[in-house]
Amino acid sequence: MQERLSFYKKRESAVHRLNPLSKLTLALGIVFVSFLSPYYWTPHLLILFAVIPLSLLGKVLREYINAMLRLILPTAGFLFIMQALFQPLEGVELFRFGFLHPTQESVLFAFANATRIVVMVSSFTIFLLTTHPNELMTDLTRRGLPGQFAYVIISTLQIIPQMQAKAQTIIAAQRSRGLDTESTFFKRAGSLIPLVGPLVFGSLVEVEERAIAIEARGFTSTRVKTSLNSIPDTNKDKLIRWSLIVIIIVTLASRIWLS
């Protein structure tokens, strides 16, 4: 299994050892609480006391910070600025610049929203960093998720890196046969055209071949399937999942009654 086909980082940690469903529940739980909680500071506290400790515990802090700086913060920062400027709520006006007149309320509102986005993306980043996609799918299908559904998810996760690798080999083959891909911009753009056909066509052929291959191994068989890899599901896992469900319900209840 080529690891560059997913985000997964193979480490030895308590988070890695958790059952994939527990980790999925954890990721979803954090997102639910940050969006549903009636308290303003909940998302911020979640980052400090849930997201960062989890990334430490899972030994993926460095990868997480990397993703944070390169993807999460720029996106959230952009959302914050757009919302703060363009969604003026009634309240204390901070300044006026042309048609822009952000208020204290709009800034606070935008800040909370941006933080929620940070929490959501962060919690799934940590989930993907510590969970192998195959393990997740094996576990979910064992619990009754239809195999077709798992197949769609897995192949979607892998299609981009696979297409990239395929494009590289086709380009090498075409250049070896005199296709000029490296001179002017127009030649470059023009040389994309002979690439598109084989890339799409080749990928379709591959899909068909893969379908035949998995069918030959009884993919649509209705019998109960066994799995080569056993994925542990301990009492600790069950405890974590039930606690999370209780937390989510409590949050939901407080949302309904407190606001």
Add this chain to the structure above:
Amino acid sequence: MKIEIRDLEFSYPAGIQALRGITLTIGSGEQVAIVGQNGAGKTTLVRHFNGLLQPTSGEIQIGGWDTRKYSVAKLASRIGYVFQNPDEQLFSRDVKTEVAFGPKNLGYPNEQVEILVHEALEMTELSDKTEMNPYDLSPTWRKMVAIASIISMDTPIVIFDEPTTGQDAANIARIANVIKVLRERGKTLITITHDIDFCAENFERVIAMSQGKILLDGKANEVLGQEDRLATTYVDPPQLTRLATRLELNDTIIREDMFLTELHKKLTRTL
């Protein structure tokens, strides 16, 4: 067209040093076979000839063109490279389009492209399969399509990367025939192969590689006779050569006719 390689070293980005100092000259019209264990660096070496890989240090001249200064597309007018795996090379919807792709890119006039494609299909016995999709052909025929798509470019140098691996006897004979025709046309041919009998029967010069270096280089019978040194790169001399050695025949034997002559001589001497 001459190939000159000087002090070639190459490391893959992942850090593996695949070539450790190769100096080599291949003259115009020579037929060279390259042998050696898996991972010896044979593919890596020939991918430098048409510029698909660029040397980490050292240089390669193809008929006076430094491969660092010419694009792969330019070098394609001098070197045709048949990939080891046809699936990495074929991308068209039908055989004819595939075979015409190279000569069209090289800018031959249309009538010339027609002639070249026709000849290449004839030589590879594909004339009755021109409309078929390469993916619907068996792997042996796909290999022939890959070969046809390169020889249609009519380049002075042709490289075959393991042409006979995984092929049946009939297809090996077809490939040998293609090589024979190209030799008669005066092409420079370089073939990587594990098939030592194929090597003995079709090539005059043999280069044995091991761990990124050249181990042996010389006339086929000189190289293939050195059983001990070839063993270090996991190559066995042809069965006939080993038999001749055991029989203590004069000379290193690599072909049937040589074997029969020497055996006859020895028998008349001893009887």
